[in-house]
Amino acid sequence: MVLPLESEAKDKDKFGKVLAWTMTFISLMYGFYGSFGAFGYFAFGDQTKDMITANYGAGLISTLVKLGLVMNLFFTLPIMMNPVYEIVERLFWGGGIACG
Structure with missing residues (x-):
């Protein structure tokens, strides 16, 4: 995830810091x-x-924690798949194989 984030950063010099x-x-x-x-x-x-x-155990707090964990997984998947989507997009619509 670091490389796609760096490539989209506005000020790449500050990205490492x-x-x-x-x-x-x-x-x-x-x-x-x-x-x-x-x-x-x-x-x-x-x-x-x-x-x-x-x-x-059973109760409201337990249900809220489990719901929070499920929402975390649900919203993390698209973020983690973003580099894959970019590579596929460049491969099929960008005119070549993406390197790095």
Whole structure:
């Protein structure tokens, strides 16, 4: 996904810096969520289920979290398929095979 985003960027010189800050932020968020999960396991031990949504039980919060996960998957697919669509478009309507 990085190459198509860079090719569409308005100011390509700043793209590397923005990408580095974004990846740093995402890494910190994953570290936070990983430690949150570890503390949950330390607190509840073997009662913790493998699937995080199975720990919620039945109720409104559980349903909202699962709905949010489904919406995330639904809206992520077109974004991830964008480079494939661009390659196919260039192949059939752009006059050649796309490279890079």
